[in-house]
Amino acid sequence: MGGSALLRALRHRGLLYNGQRWMSGLGRDGEEIQTMLEEAYTDRGEEEKERPRLDRRSLTESTVLLFPGQGSQELGMAGGLLKYPNVREMFLTANKVLGYDLLDLCLRGPIDMLNKTVYCQPAIFVTCVAATEKLTQENPTLKYLCIVALYAVKVRAEAMQKASDAVPSGMLSVVGKWQTKYSTACAEAQDHCLNLGIKDPVCEVANYLFPNCRVIAGHMEAIQFLQDNSRKYNFSRTKLLPVSGAFHTRLMEPAVEPLAEALKGLTFMKPLVNVYCNVDGRRYKQGPAIAPLLTKQLVSPVRWEQIMHAIYERRRGKDVPRTYELGPGQQMGAILKACNLKAWRSYRQVDVFKEEDTEVA
Incomplete structure (x- = not known):
């Protein structure tokens, strides 16, 4: 060029x-x-x-x-x-x-x-x-x-x-249903991290893709918790994204x-x-x-x-x-x-x- x-x-x-x-x-x-x-x-x-x-x-x-x-x-x-x-x-x-x-x-x-x-x-x-x-x-x-x-x-x-690299973290693509409460799921995933001893855990919606589809990002322990409890939170499908961090969250502040x-x-x-x-x-x-x-x-x-x-x-x-x-x-x-x-x-x-x-x- x-x-x-x-x-x-x-x-x-x-x-x-x-x-x-x-x-x-x-x-x-x-x-x-x-x-x-x-x-x-x-x-x-x-x-x-x-x-x-x-x-x-x-x-x-x-x-x-x-x-x-x-x-x-x-x-x-x-x-x-x-x-x-x-x-x-x-x-x-x-x-x-x-x-x-x-x-x-x-x-x-x-x-x-x-x-x-x-x-x-x-x-x-x-x-x-x-x-x-x-x-x-x-x-x-x-x-x-x-x-x-x-x-x-x-x-x-x-x-x-x-x-x-500073914090093990990731992103999870989630397809939900009309009754899916993403805020509740993220809050309970954060509570799970607190119980594991993680200080100031992060788990939040990082991307609004299309109706009933979100990308949730945060500490890897929170992401794994959501995958393990997908039925409880009315997730019809989840997929871990091939990325190395929790982008578009406060973990990217540095x-x-x-x-x-x-x-x-x-x-x-x-x-x-x-x-x-x-x-x-x-x-x-x-x-x-x-x-x-x-x-x-x-x-x-x-x-x-x-x-x-x-x-x-x-x-x-x-x-x-x-x-x-x-x-x-x-x-x-x-x-x-x-x-x-x-x-x-x-x-x-x-x-x-x-x-x-x-x-x-």
Whole structure:
């Protein structure tokens, strides 16, 4: 991905580079990346100096992009994207930012390493960004993200991994029934932990996925208690997620300061397209409010069900936008189907896995 392309991606996403502090830990590779950004910043021959104006389109002409998160990772992801322009270069640039071969990890693992937060978050991020390259080839109206955001993801992943290593914890996907009392289940799981001698136990809803489905996170003893007593709490199905910590709970508080410090080197502008916040389920409206919400997201539940309603809710008879899921798996599509069947009928998943005619070596 060339320097001018990086700058265009930054500006279209409402994110601008501001200062050099976040490059300080990257050594020689950091100097190279810094040079790329400086060249991009001064290269204005291919673009207007003012922020571009977007055409107002009808709902039938609009597009929704859904990006999966941690827990969707699988070996082989990104293998089906390598034949598209710029994808290999994206991974080579990511290697310089991260300090390891990200593409090899995505394709060959080992899976235990890929499942670790410190590796998983950058892997999913870059794979999702690369998937937009495939989508632009088939529908050339969309562009991709940049290395500045990847560095923020790197800092976030490292901080969350450190917080996860400090306390044995996990996340449990729970499908309940109309009579399920999630607050009661979490409270009794916390009492169980207290009886085991665990001080200040955590067990709380970390993600509102779709009607009657939650992700509960906390101390591993609490998670195990809920699994063992699923019938008592009217859980029809439970599944332990392949993640290494209790994300979006107060167990992630140690990760807040490192991420906030990394974000100080960035200036956020008002997004040119609607981008929804996981903390409150609403659109980001002002650039300065974005960074505080990104840090708050670490310790706040994800309001995904609310976001789905906010995006697709409209008057009867109105068409819904096209929806693409970019990344490994079809989890976002399954959630969309449970939230809004009409919107799901206009959904398509952009496959990121190896196709028979794709060379990955």
